[in-house]
Amino acid sequence: MKNLSADIVVIGGGSTGVGVLRDCAMRGYSAILVERADLAQGTSARFHGLLHSGGRYVVSDHESARECAEENAIVSRIQPQAVELTGGLFVVTPQDDPAFGDKFLAGAQSAGVWVEEITPGTALRQEPRLNPGITRAFRVKDGTVDGWQLAWSAIASAKEHGAQVLTYHRVTQIHSADGAVNGVSATDLRTGEDVRIACSFVLNCAGPWAGDIARAAGCSPVEVVPGRGVMVAMAHRLVNTVVNRCIVPADGDILVPVHTVCVIGTTDHKVSDPDHLEIPRNEVQQMLDAGEVLIPGFRQARALHAWAGARPLIKDDRVSASDTRHMSRGMAIIDHSGRDSLRGLLTIGGGKLTTYRLMAQHMVDFMEEQTGNVHPCTTADEMCPGGEKGHNYLITHRLKDREADRLESPIICECELMNRKMFTDLLKAQPNSSMDDWRRQLRIGMGPCQGGFCSARVAGIAHEESAVDADRATGLLKLFLEHRWIGLWPLLHGDQVRQAALDQWMLHGTLDLDHVPSSKGVEPEVTKPKEPLVVPASDEGKKSTTEVKEGNND
Amino acid sequence: MTDTIVIGGGLAGLAAAIRLAQAGQSVTLLQYGVGGLQLGQGTVDVLGYAPELVSDPFAGLDAYVGGHKGHPYSLFSPDEIKASVDWFAGLLPDLLVPGDGQNHRVPTALGAMRPTYIVQSSMHVPADVTSVAIVGLRQLKDFYPKMCAENLAKTSGWATSPYWLDFPARAGGVDSTATSYATDLDDPDTLARFAAALKKAIGNEDAVGLPAILGLRNPQVWSVLAEAVGKPVFEIHLGPPGIPGMRLTHELTQEALRLGVRVILGSKVIGFESEGGRISGVLHQQAGRDKVYKADNFVYAGGGFESGSLAMDSYGVVTETLFGLPLAMGQGDSGPLPSHEDLITGDYWADQGLFLAGLAVDSAMKPLDGKTAVYDNLHVAGGILAGAIRWSEKSGDGIAIASAVRAADAILDAQSAKQPRNEGKE
Numbered sequence: 001m002k003n004l005s006a007d008i009v010v011i012g013g014g015s016t017g018v019g020v021l022r023d024c025a026m027r028g029y030s031a032i033l034v035e036r037a038d039l040a041q042g043t044s045a046r047f048h049g050l051l052h053s054g055g056r057y058v059v060s061d062h063e064s065a066r067e068c069a070e071e072n073a074i075v076s077r078i079q080p081q082a083v084e085l086t087g088g089l090f091v092v093t094p095q096d097d098p099a100f101g102d103k104f105l106a107g108a109q110s111a112g113v114w115v116e117e118i119t120p121g122t123a124l125r126q127e128p129r130l131n132p133g134i135t136r137a138f139r140v141k142d143g144t145v146d147g148w149q150l151a152w153s154a155i156a157s158a159k160e161h162g163a164q165v166l167t168y169h170r171v172t173q174i175h176s177a178d179g180a181v182n183g184v185s186a187t188d189l190r191t192g193e194d195v196r197i198a199c200s201f202v203l204n205c206a207g208p209w210a211g212d213i214a215r216a217a218g219c220s221p222v223e224v225v226p227g228r229g230v231m232v233a234m235a236h237r238l239v240n241t242v243v244n245r246c247i248v249p250a251d252g253d254i255l256v257p258v259h260t261v262c263v264i265g266t267t268d269h270k271v272s273d274p275d276h277l278e279i280p281r282n283e284v285q286q287m288l289d290a291g292e293v294l295i296p297g298f299r300q301a302r303a304l305h306a307w308a309g310a311r312p313l314i315k316d317d318r319v320s321a322s323d324t325r326h327m328s329r330g331m332a333i334i335d336h337s338g339r340d341s342l343r344g345l346l347t348i349g350g351g352k353l354t355t356y357r358l359m360a361q362h363m364v365d366f367m368e369e370q371t372g373n374v375h376p377c378t379t380a381d382e383m384c385p386g387g388e389k390g391h392n393y394l395i396t397h398r399l400k401d402r403e404a405d406r407l408e409s410p411i412i413c414e415c416e417l418m419n420r421k422m423f424t425d426l427l428k429a430q431p432n433s434s435m436d437d438w439r440r441q442l443r444i445g446m447g448p449c450q451g452g453f454c455s456a457r458v459a460g461i462a463h464e465e466s467a468v469d470a471d472r473a474t475g476l477l478k479l480f481l482e483h484r485w486i487g488l489w490p491l492l493h494g495d496q497v498r499q500a501a502l503d504q505w506m507l508h509g510t511l512d513l514d515h516v517p518s519s520k521g522v523e524p525e526v527t528k529p530k531e532p533l534v535v536p537a538s539d540e541g542k543k544s545t546t547e548v549k550e551g552n553n554d
Numbered sequence: 555m556t557d558t559i560v561i562g563g564g565l566a567g568l569a570a571a572i573r574l575a576q577a578g579q580s581v582t583l584l585q586y587g588v589g590g591l592q593l594g595q596g597t598v599d600v601l602g603y604a605p606e607l608v609s610d611p612f613a614g615l616d617a618y619v620g621g622h623k624g625h626p627y628s629l630f631s632p633d634e635i636k637a638s639v640d641w642f643a644g645l646l647p648d649l650l651v652p653g654d655g656q657n658h659r660v661p662t663a664l665g666a667m668r669p670t671y672i673v674q675s676s677m678h679v680p681a682d683v684t685s686v687a688i689v690g691l692r693q694l695k696d697f698y699p700k701m702c703a704e705n706l707a708k709t710s711g712w713a714t715s716p717y718w719l720d721f722p723a724r725a726g727g728v729d730s731t732a733t734s735y736a737t738d739l740d741d742p743d744t745l746a747r748f749a750a751a752l753k754k755a756i757g758n759e760d761a762v763g764l765p766a767i768l769g770l771r772n773p774q775v776w777s778v779l780a781e782a783v784g785k786p787v788f789e790i791h792l793g794p795p796g797i798p799g800m801r802l803t804h805e806l807t808q809e810a811l812r813l814g815v816r817v818i819l820g821s822k823v824i825g826f827e828s829e830g831g832r833i834s835g836v837l838h839q840q841a842g843r844d845k846v847y848k849a850d851n852f853v854y855a856g857g858g859f860e861s862g863s864l865a866m867d868s869y870g871v872v873t874e875t876l877f878g879l880p881l882a883m884g885q886g887d888s889g890p891l892p893s894h895e896d897l898i899t900g901d902y903w904a905d906q907g908l909f910l911a912g913l914a915v916d917s918a919m920k921p922l923d924g925k926t927a928v929y930d931n932l933h934v935a936g937g938i939l940a941g942a943i944r945w946s947e948k949s950g951d952g953i954a955i956a957s958a959v960r961a962a963d964a965i966l967d968a969q970s971a972k973q974p975r976n977e978g979k980e
């Protein structure tokens with residue numbers, strides 16, 4: 001067993017956790033983040049990619065709208081490399097009520113969100129594929145954000161301030177004595193080794209899994225209601241601006257251009273297990289229909305990949321639990337000292353990736369309220385590493401880079417313009433990672449061929465360059481293809497069927513991958529715990545004292 | 555007037571065109587795109603896995619077909635398949651080495667030993683080889699000798715040693731494709747330089763395995779190289795573009811041209827005309843104006859899903875995209891297809907039912923609607939046939955050749971029944 005210690009342990013390496021870690025570290029605390037898988041692979045990897053301008057909330061929730069507008073500007077500034085300033089449009093389609101546009105304008109004005117009405121003709125000139133029947137259009141400052149870039153650069157910043165990160169470590173128990181948290185136990189999923197971290201505060205940022213963590217601390221149940229949303233990436237940027245339908249927020253009403261694709265989303269269904277999120281075909285169909293409303297001919301365009309994420313909403317009595325979209329979009333912080341008589345533990349739920357920095361600030365402020373220490377939050381002032389040049393992401397960045405270094409390093413993934421050096425640099429930094437971990441950082445296999453051409457190259461290089469033996473390299477390759485298929489089969493149609501057949505020919509037909517020996521279990525099982533989390537003798541009586549602090553009401 | 559128009563210049567289309575031209579027919583081949591041969595490995599598979607490794611592909615066929623209802627091979631006897639494949643091998647005796655009743659095993663870039671019935675002479679490994687140098691080229695990103703060698707040590711029984719060779723296809727290049735290497739090696743001077751570098755790089759192994767880049771137009775590159783290094787040299791399968799596949803396409807196209815086949819490349823057949831249950835012409839997309847090509851017979855060898863002849867739309871509706879022919883899951887099946895939800899499943903390693911879908915045909919390879927031929931003069935061959943997951947079984951080439959030969963012979967039989975000819979088919 002390994003022993004560590006820190007002032008604070010942050011659980012969960014999604015956007016919320018990395019934001020909280022960075023904030024703690026910048027206020028001078030020693031902090032360790034514990035994540036059971038890789039950084040940003042939960043909800044923060046399976047979201048829509050919209051850096052909200054606030055436009056979506058101007059009618060329903062002014063406070064949320066204002067926060068989004070402010071955080072949008074901050075995140076674009078401190079992490080420019082993670083954000084593309086695409087701009088956004090709200091359009092009234094022939095199916096929508098033009099009068100809603102007036103509510104939208106009025107709401108924007110009182111929320112302080114920048115909105116400008118333009119003529120449908122101007123909107124169509126900007127986005128020629130838009131439904132020519134739109135009756136009104138509004139410009140907003142929506143952007144698009146890469147959750148992985150955001151998380152990794154926030155982590156780099158936190159590390160500069162002394163924070164530590166343990167990925168592929170699952171928290172198994174939160175220890176306490178005399179009604180106060182004093183440590184966290186975790187298992188290193190790669191080696192099986194147990195780690196105990198002595199600490200005086202735990203910040204539970206486990207998103208949809210936050211309830212499990214509260215249980216591991218012996219608290220009475222925190223009900224998290226995962227709201228599953230399905231998204232579909234199209235193989236091209238059918239639009240270069242975020243396009244929203246100007247209606248009361250609904251399913252499939254936003255089309256987000258991110259990197260080389262554009263993503264239509266999303267749905268919202270209450271589910272019970274965030275570890276096993278289905279991608280139901282009817283929801284994929286629903287998204288294609290929704291796309292058709294915004295972009296006629298959408299169904300003829302090439303659909304690439306689908307995924308599902310779970311909104312980490314903490315149950316709130318004000319709305320019924322089956323309609324998760326209308327639960328508070330704002331965050332909720334649960335204070336376990338009042339609720340469970342356990343000091344030193346806060347649980348956060350809800351929120352948006354856009355407002356991750358602000359959520360972290362609220363959480364760390366709340367912690368300091370309890371501990372009596374006061375430090376200013378400086379996370380909005382300091383740039384995260386990698387963004388020094390101040391340039392926001394542009395889709396042409398990689399093209400420009402490859403133009404410059406094409407005589408130095410071969411291109412390994414043609415779809416995403418990733419060269420060998422980018423990969424070997426990452427390999428040096430993270431030799432034990434899986435191919436999906438590498439994918440999230442470099443976009444390997446995320447383009448039209450879905451890994452058909454590049455994945456075998458990546459396996460070969462990983463073996464050539466590092467300590468990965470041939471069995472493991474082949475095992476990683478097989479697992480990667482298996483994982484790509486999860487997001488392919490529920491939507492497979494059109495040109496992507498053709499691609500799937502070609503990929504089968506290449507990998508199975510020509511290279512005979514099925515008959516190459518490989519090891520199993522090349523990636524730790526993160527979703528199925530070996531042993532159940534510690535279940536406490538529950539104390540039902542405490543339930544009524546739940547104190548939910550609403551971020552929105554601050 | 556053309557006797558027969560063949561649509562599709564992959565293995566099935568070229569084989570049918572050659573067979574018909576050999577018998578004296580006037581043949582026009584309409585080809586769009588590169589054809590599956592150039593994406594594959596340039597060998598002729600008959601049956602490689604059933605699903606266990608198959609050594610004699612013909613001996614096991616009856617049993618295999620018995621267990622796979624609707625398999626395209628159920629349309630042929632093993633003897634007929636063997637005769638067709640042997641006829642095909644005889645077209646290019648310098649290039650193709652049949653397996654003498656047994657499958658060859660050819661290494662792949664990932665280090666599997668892939669079973670196949672006919673190899674190209676450049677892939678042949680003498681039986682007494684026990685140690686092999688596996689040589690990669692630094693500038694070729696599709697081949698990693700260490701990975702290949704380590705896996706081959708387990709799958710082949712050879713002692714393998716990996717080596718790197720620094721040999722850019724173009725001076726200063728870091729990203730050379732298999733195609734540029736292959737074209738370069740066609741040049742005798744480059745080949746000599748390559749041979750010298752190779753000889754210096756390797757140890758005293760019995761033989762040398764190289765990625766499949768050994769010449770595009772000159773099929774003797776491998777033997778020149780073997781002579782120069784003083785030991786057998788063989789090619790290892792790479793992903794596309796497949797040089798041996800291009801080589802085979804080229805040689806077959808040359809043979810077709812030599813036999814007088816009119817080959818029209820690069821544009822698509824986009825429609826057809828029919829009259830009284832017969833196809834009278836096909837509409838060919840051309841610059842300026844689309845053109846109708848007329849013929850007595852038509853062989854449609856447009857390939858499967860990978861070639862675009864079969865497609866599934868966003869509602870899950872599967873169609874044959876040119877003639878709108880009825881689809882089935884196998885031979886003897888008369889459709890309709892199961893719903894798309896049953897055709898594609900979440901198990902990546904399972905064969906997907908979708909890829910069984912295709913055309914069911916009669917004994918003359920005429921596509922069927924129920925029990926009757928849809929058009930009296932339309933025959934099909936190759937990957938468009940229903941009933942096999944060809945990449946798993948390693949059966950695509952055998953199916954293509956057997957069906958092409960049958961389609962061609964059916965056309966010739968019908969022709970000689972009508973107007974007996976002297977110059978019969980062989």
Ligand SMILES: Cc1cc2nc3c(=O)[nH]c(=O)nc-3n(C[C@H](O)[C@H](O)[C@H](O)COP(=O)(O)OP(=O)(O)OC[C@H]3O[C@@H](n4cnc5c(N)ncnc54)[C@H](O)[C@@H]3O)c2cc1C
Nearest residue numbers: 012014015016036042043044047048050171207229353354
């Ligand atoms: C469908 C959908 C679309 C969305 N679109 C947008 C959008 O366009 N814009 C936007 O701003 N927001 C969007 N959101 C919201 C946003 O994605 C989330 O609010 C945000 O990603 C939540 O981050 P998180 O860190 O709280 O949770 P997560 O990212 O889920 O992080 C929680 C982490 O905890 C880890 N964990 C769980 N159990 C343990 C354990 N025992 N030990 C250690 N670690 C553990 C998990 O592995 C996980 O990585 C969307 C959400 C959904 C579901």
